[in-house]
Amino acid sequence: MDQLLSQDVREIELSLIVPTFNERDNIVPLLEKIEAALYGIRWELIVVDDNSPDGTSNQVREIARRDRRIRAVQRIGRRGLSSAVVEGMLASSASVIGVIDADMQHDEAILPQLWKAVARGECDLAVGSRYVQDGGMGEWNQKRQSISRGATWLAGLVLKTQISDPMSGFFVVSRRAFEASLPRLSTIGFKILVDLVASAPQPLKVIEVPYEFRIRSFGESKLDSAVAWEYLVLLADKLFGHIIPVRFVLFVAVGGLGLLVHLASLGISLKILDLSFLLAQSVAVLIAMTFNFTVNNFFTYRDRRLTGLRFIYGLLSFYLVCLVGAVANVGVGIYIYDADITWLLAGVAGAIVGAVWNYAVSSVFTWRK
Known part of the structure; x- marks a missing residue:
């Protein structure tokens, strides 16, 4: 029995974490695209849902009854993308962990490339980037692009590793690198990648893979003034949180x-x-x-x-x-x-x-x- 369990764990090559809030309509299309993209890779997918009123958790559990690779973690009384991702990572089993949003704006087709870079030891962290050559912001208007670039510049104040797109919510990381950063994570707000890289005890080796940002098909964007506030709080915590909370x-x-x-x-x-x-x-x-x-x-x-x-x-x-x-x-x-x-x-x-x-x-x- 112990040998069988050990074999089952080894067979999972990639744990994919999907934080959600009111993304019920995106779940099925997302899973279809991920299954096609990860053909040949043994994976599990953990949806961490902040008790969405639209029944996202129930939708995931319905699918999980038929597909053992899918799991739902429903959080009650807690909110925030960063903390959701961390809880999902802690619930995962693979030595390589990926993060992708449920809004269908990330290009899941580059997931195998991100996974291979980490699984083969080429880097600690592989990031889907909109700002490297051949990447793009899609149909974002000039105002949102300016805000994103400004936030990227601010992230440079706390990062130990230079990344062109630290605001990305689309990346793959080794479990070893995640666990090394874990004690210092702030888990504040939505920008888990900034938190992860800034919390690493040593600079991470990073590879960035370009992709074109897509428009949302279903649901509503979570970007608002409160998200910007939480981002500023995260940066402040990384800068002097070790001195005073x-x-x-x-x-x-x-x-x-x-x-x-x-x-x-x-x-x-x-x-x-x-x-x-x-x-x-x-x-x-x-x-x-x-x-x-x-x-x-x-x-x-x-x-x-x-x-x-x-x-x-x-x-x-x-x-x-x-x-x-x-x-x-x-x-x-x-x-x-x-x-x-x-x-x-x-x-x-x-x-x-x-x-x-x-x-x-x-x-x-x-x-x-």
Whole structure:
């Protein structure tokens, strides 16, 4: 039995990871094209779906009942292409792992070329590139091309290996290279290739293969302002995340905005609504905490974003965390002030303790991994 299992594992030469969200209509056409492209190669395909409302996971499972090479990983309460790819890679078995989007915009015909380059040891990473000779952006308009090139330039700030198209979501990598990068991966946002290359302990040997980017046939593009924001957060994490967590920086920045909201609410409650100071301060604190939670939920913890009833439960837990943090803030401040240290230092120390408490505890209890 052990010998049979070992033989089964060796027979898989390429594990292909497909991250999805609302791509039901693309699944069958994609599988047909991949099967034709990978003829002669023993492969498995793992679709990692972020609980798509359109039933993408169910569609994949229906196919998997008839084809043992196909598997579905359905994630609940987690979002993000990079983390989906990492989970798919960890669930795979081959020594060579590929990534391709489900939107049919990548040219699956070059997959054998990408796979051979890695499988034969010619490189650690083979990338489908739109920017090398004979590659192209297809029918993308000038604006989107400019944005892509700008993002490519920014990626150069964190990459240890020069790549013409680090924004590509179409590549093949050796398991050894992936596992070497794994401890340092940020898994933030959509650009897993940037994360993978920037996290490698040593510069990777890379080969780039040209392809022409295609237009999407079904579904909708996921490119929006939030994707751009997550990309900037990823770059920041690669640049100084080893010194101080980027989430903490964002959390504190939101807290600074929350202070302005607090003061504005307090002024309105006192001057316009003519409330007592105690009531006005209570209202201002409640509004500021609600503001902080909402903004952090959308930006700082976008990959763990809470919706529906989970949003309400998360808000209540955030209230509780911040109330305890306020007590810690005051307690530390009083302790330092009573030690005959300047009131300014006491106030700053209390604020730091409160901020660290709020960040650390809300990360665990409000926005659970």
